[in-house]
Amino acid sequence: MSGNGDPQRFLVLGGRGFIGSHLVDALLTRGHYVRCFDRPHVSPLAADHLSNPNFLLHEGDFTSEADIEAALEGCDICFHLVSTTLPNSSNIDPVFDVESNLKGSVRLLTHAVRAGVKKIIFISSGGTVYGIPQEIPIKETHPTNPICSYGITKLATEKYLGLFRELHGIECVVLRLANPFGERQRIQASQGAVAVFLGKVLRGEAIEIWGDGSVVRDYIYVADVVDAMMRSITYSGEEYVFNIGSGRGISLNQVLDSIENTTGCAARRRYLPGRSFDVPASVLNIDRAARLLNWTPKTDFDQGLDKFALWLRKQLEHSGV
Template sequence: MNCLVLGGGGFIGTHICEGLLREGHHVRVLGRTQPDKANKLILDNVEWIMGDFSNLETIKKSMMNIDIIFHLVSTTNPKTSNDSPIIDMSSNVIPTLQLLDAAKDQGIKKIIFASSGGTVYGKPSIIPIPETHPTFPTSSYGIHKLTVEKYLHMYFELYGLDYSVMRISNPYGEGQLPDRGQGVVATFLNRSLKNEKIEIWGDGSVIRDYIYISDVVSAAIKLLDYEGKEKIFNIGSGVGKTLIELIEIIEHVANTTLNVNYIGGRKLDVPVNVLDIQRAKKLLLWEPKMSLFEGIERTKLMLK
């Protein structure tokens, strides 16, 4: 298939590009920059279009002769999105609507969207959280992701533009840049290797679901040929770990004791978020393969 990866120069995007190329697909990327550490497979085989996601003419150009679009672009993150919800919505939702209009006009077969299983649900009433759980995000980031999901459904119902949504938990792995507002594993590992202080919001009891990047990619590849009626899939490990437990694993892997500073909690942080991944297991025949311990070991090797 001919695949367009929006945000293909980012952490998730570069890994999805690699996965698509290894499966024999043609890959085109629209992004503002080419990754500094792209491997030879990507550099030699990906068609790069440098441009901004918000530019309609660039979007139209990028999707010429494309079958599938992977929409991985987000201009904000959960930590900063509440600083300016207007910017968050205007820079993410409006460009996506332009994308959907162009996609339906150009006969795109399907859009695969990277949503956020860690933010769209809000405070859960049941753990693990199924896709049918009510959605009450506490961050503008989660609201914009959920809004895009709703527009994808509208364009499917009205125009037949197919889609799939990956509600991804907390992805990590090699190539993830530390200290970017997302990616606690990479940030903690990087600071442990540099013997720098780690700051934690709250008392460290917050529980999260961490998934290794290769498992995210395998789910994305499964969705290429999926034609079932369910459109939304939780993509996580299905296992929760507190920040304290995560620190203990990192200390073991890095063979060090971390310098941790606990500061006041944040209202946007829900106490627990662990995804129910049974739908993806049943319908996509997918399940995560990498344990958190092994994934952190692999990530550490790439950070050195």
């Protein structure tokens, strides 16, 4: 709800994805109007929202100027969750990354100003914008030297948000996410260690680990991510960039130990030589979000994993895998 309790009109770009679909649930639950923008024919990850009178599905392509212009019409606040690339593969074709993500995002901002959109909330990446960490946990003020194109276009988009705020007064919030996990995450993807590992353990498949499994990452349960997004709606302070993670580091070996405990199934681990581009540790400092968004994560790793495993078991049973 807005400050006076009225429902607002939201545009969620990428609203049929893993995080976006949870965000749409939360917005509809609060009585808001939601226009969900995604590619045509993306099958819903959960019970469809189409029967909700406050929900509108707007199919289109983020890289199409006409589609974005039409989607923005009449919206108060836009959540931007589209990414056409992944960190690991973005260096293969940086031109595509710039053309689709950066150009698309700047075009989005231009049309958002024209359409009178009040605020843009952008999902950036705490795992890539900083590059190799000089200190752990990483604060928002840490140097930003991404080592993949994905991180560079995320960072450049953040900067354009700041520029458009200065030039045109459009409000913005940037959430630099750590490693989200939870229900509806795809287990076939090349991103998301928790999802990929959990899927393999439940199907009795071997897990390949690059290095000795000591690589540490910051994992955050999806409901806590959505909570931070919802708090961003009413936030209007000067700082606009926030780390969103658990603030705690967990190694890949610890992730697998927890998966074994939760599922009661053994993880068949195959250790491979480490990869040069995997930084040994990445953990976010989340003090700024705690102080200014009044946000802290509520679900610890094992609790989140229990919920995710329960959901995934049902999915796998249902699909007969």
